[in-house]
Each structure stands twice: as structure tokens, then as C-alpha cells.
Amino acid sequence: MNKDMDLGSMCSPLPRSASVISTGLYLPTRVLSNHELEKMVDTTDEWIRSRTGIRERRIASDKETPSFMGARAAEMALREAQLLPTDIDLLLVATTTPDTVFPSTACHIQRELGARHIPAFDIQAACSGFLYAMFLAGQCIATGAYETILVVGTEKLSTILDWEDRNTCVLFGDGAGAVIMRHCKGKRGILSFELGADGSLGDLLTVPGGGARLPLRPDNIHQKLHYIRMDGRKVFRQAIEAMDRCAKLCLKKAGIRPSDLSCIFPHQANIRIIEALAQRLELPLDAFHVHVERYGNTSAACIPIALHEASHSGRIRSGDLLLLVAFGAGLTWAGIVLEW
Numbered sequence: 001m002n003k004d005m006d007l008g009s010m011c012s013p014l015p016r017s018a019s020v021i022s023t024g025l026y027l028p029t030r031v032l033s034n035h036e037l038e039k040m041v042d043t044t045d046e047w048i049r050s051r052t053g054i055r056e057r058r059i060a061s062d063k064e065t066p067s068f069m070g071a072r073a074a075e076m077a078l079r080e081a082q083l084l085p086t087d088i089d090l091l092l093v094a095t096t097t098p099d100t101v102f103p104s105t106a107c108h109i110q111r112e113l114g115a116r117h118i119p120a121f122d123i124q125a126a127c128s129g130f131l132y133a134m135f136l137a138g139q140c141i142a143t144g145a146y147e148t149i150l151v152v153g154t155e156k157l158s159t160i161l162d163w164e165d166r167n168t169c170v171l172f173g174d175g176a177g178a179v180i181m182r183h184c185k186g187k188r189g190i191l192s193f194e195l196g197a198d199g200s201l202g203d204l205l206t207v208p209g210g211g212a213r214l215p216l217r218p219d220n221i222h223q224k225l226h227y228i229r230m231d232g233r234k235v236f237r238q239a240i241e242a243m244d245r246c247a248k249l250c251l252k253k254a255g256i257r258p259s260d261l262s263c264i265f266p267h268q269a270n271i272r273i274i275e276a277l278a279q280r281l282e283l284p285l286d287a288f289h290v291h292v293e294r295y296g297n298t299s300a301a302c303i304p305i306a307l308h309e310a311s312h313s314g315r316i317r318s319g320d321l322l323l324l325v326a327f328g329a330g331l332t333w334a335g336i337v338l339e340w
């Protein structure tokens with residue numbers, strides 16, 4: 001990871017603020033428990049819970065494609081905002097598991113929603129993708145380029161898992177979340193951001209096959225190159241370092257202390273990563289919204305799912321200061337400080 005993330009891009013609040021005005025989620029009903037996984041690979045519920053915090057995850061059916069799940073989450077967010085699909089000006093989708101190589105999942109969702117002929121495209125930054133997309137939405141609102149932006153994070157990670165590899169198949173799950181962003185008079189919205197990537201460490205976490213380098217050919221499929229490969233220990237260390245640095249830079253740019261935050265929304269890969277981040281920020285674990293025990297790692301979907309849960313349970317309220325911070329393949333990282 002780049003140790004010299006600088007403050008050269010020190011950002012003041014956007015010239016025209018960008019706020020989240022509503023949220024939505026979609027979770028497949030099929031629950032896959034650790035006990036079921038015990039029958040599939042050489043693992044135990046005890047190992048998975050103690051090493052990751054995960055108890056169960058959701059698994060999508062054939063019908064529940066990333067675009068299907070993303071469209072349902074988007075419809076929920078639209079209903080909450082009392083908007084129609086035709087009110088959306090820009091559609092951004094963060095996903096690592098697109099429905100098709102092309103068209104983009106964003107175009108599939110646009111069609112499914114019945115949105116106008118607005119720009120619609122995917123952003124691929126793995127687990128950091130949703131925050132990359134939120135950042136971009138914030139910039140588009142700040143400049144006045146677009147008014148009403150739908151940002152979706154949707155993943156069907158079950159399709160890129162080797163269900164015979166206990167090192168990876170116990171960690172991930174499927175689902176989708178969405179937010180609608182707009183300028184709201186009197187609200188500050190996004191206060192700061194920090195994004196980064198280090199492609200030199202890309203091999204630590206990769207799906208090597210299925211792209212143009214190693215296409216889906218029988219020999220590559222036979223070697224299972226179309227599934228997630230991960231050096232868990234190294235990724236674990238990188239995740240803690242990157243999220244810690246990113247969070248602190250974001251807070252500094254926003255001019256606030258960790259103790260000013262009402263709630264932190266970290267990427268949910270492993271409870272031990274979240275505990276380490278809590279320790280480094282000198283915050284109690286209950287300052288963090290955690291759902292990894294119920295859904296596993298849902299990559300780009302995990303933060304919008306968490307935002308929906310927290311706003312609907314009353315955990316976060318208008319005016320609260322939130323930190324969103326993510327880390328993923330690439331390697332990539334991203335943070336946003338947001339006034340809710």
C-alpha cells in the first residue's frame with residue numbers, strides 16, 4: 001500500500017452539497033449456515049465464527065441475478081424517496097460480479113426499472129466500489145452535472161466461489177443495497193473523501209480467469225481460474241492498515257475526531273478486521289454497524305445494506321456524522337465522511 005497518501009487533495013465540503021436521501025436493500029431468502037458448510041467442506045461452525053465472526057450468509061437463486069437484486073434495492077430506495085424511476089438522472093452500479101461482461105449491470109438495471117435514457121455504467125473497485133461510486137455521485141451533484149443519482153451496490157459472489165475451497169467459500173455472500181443522492185438545502189452531506197489503489201498487490205486477491213487474459217476455456221475452467229484466489233493472511237494485514245490510514249485521513253480532512261462520529265460503516269469482511277480498526281480509532285466496537293455475522297462479505301453491497309439497516313432501525317438520524325470505510329481487491333480502499 002502507498003505509504004505516502006498525501007493531503008494534497010485536502011477537500012473542503014463540496015461547493016454544492018450531496019446527501020443521501022433514501023436507501024434500499026435486497027437480500028436473497030436462502031440462508032446458508034455454517035453448519036451446512038460443515039457438510040460441504042472440511043470446516044466447523046466454531047472455526048468460521050471465531051476466525052471471521054460469520055454465522056450465516058445469503059445465497060441468490062438463479063433468478064436472483066445482480067441486476068435483479070440491484071433493481072429491487074433501487075425500487076425500495078425510490079419508494080422511500082417518493083420518486084419514480086423516470087426521476088433518476090444518472091445510474092451508477094458498483095459490482096464485481098456483473099450479470100454479463102456487457103451490457104453493464106447498470107444498463108440491465110436501467111431497463112428493469114424503466115428509467116429514462118440516462119447515463120448508466122458500472123464501477124469496478126471490488127469491495128471499495130460502492131464508495132468509489134458514491135464519491136463520483138457526490139462530484140456530479142457538486143458540479144451540477146446531475147441532480148438525482150441512483151447508486152447501487154450488488155453482488156452475487158456465490159458464482160465466483162470454489163465451493164470445495166474452505167479458505168474462501170465460507171467468507172462471502174450475496175445481496176444488494178442502493179441509495180439515492182441529491183443536493184438538499186441546509187444539509188452538508190459528504191464532508192470528505194479519500195480513495196486509493198495499489199495495483200502492485202493485485203495478486204493477493206484475484207479472480208485470475210474469465211477475462212481476456214485467461215478466457216473461459218476448458219483448460220482454464222479445469223484449473224478453477226474463474227474462482228476467487230486469496231492470500232488471506234496478507235489481505236488481512238493490508239485491510240487493517242489501509243482502512244486505518246484511510247479513516248484517519250478522511251476524519252482529518254473533515255476536521256472531526258473519531259469521537260464525533262455517531263456510527264462507523266466499515267467494509268464487512270471479518271469481525272477481527274473491524275475490531276482492529278475500532279482499537280486503532282480508539283472507539284468501542286458498538287460504534288460500528290456490523291452485519292458480517294448475518295451476511296458474510298457481500299463486497300460492494302455491504303455498505304449500502306448497512307446504511308439501510310441503520311437508518312431503518314433508528315440507529316442513525318438526520319444530522320449524525322458517519323464514517324464509511326472500505327477495502328478490497330485491486331488493492332483498493334476508500335473512505336467518506338458524511339452528515340446524514
Ligand code: ACO
Nearest residue numbers: 043047051126127166167170232233235236269270328329
Ligand atoms: N475451516 C477450517 N480451517 C480453515 C478454514 C476453514 N474454513 N480456512 C482456512 N483454514 C485453515 C487454514 O488452512 C490454515 O491451516 P494451516 O495452518 O494448517 O495451513 C489455518 O486454518 C489458519 O489459516 P490462516 O490463514 O492463518 O487463518 P486466519 O486466522 O488468517 O483467517 C481468513 C483466515 C479468515 C481468510 C483471514 O485471513 C481473513 O479474513 N483475511 C482477509 C479477508 C478479506 O478481507 N478478504 C477480502 C476483501 S474483500 C474483496 O475485495 C473481495
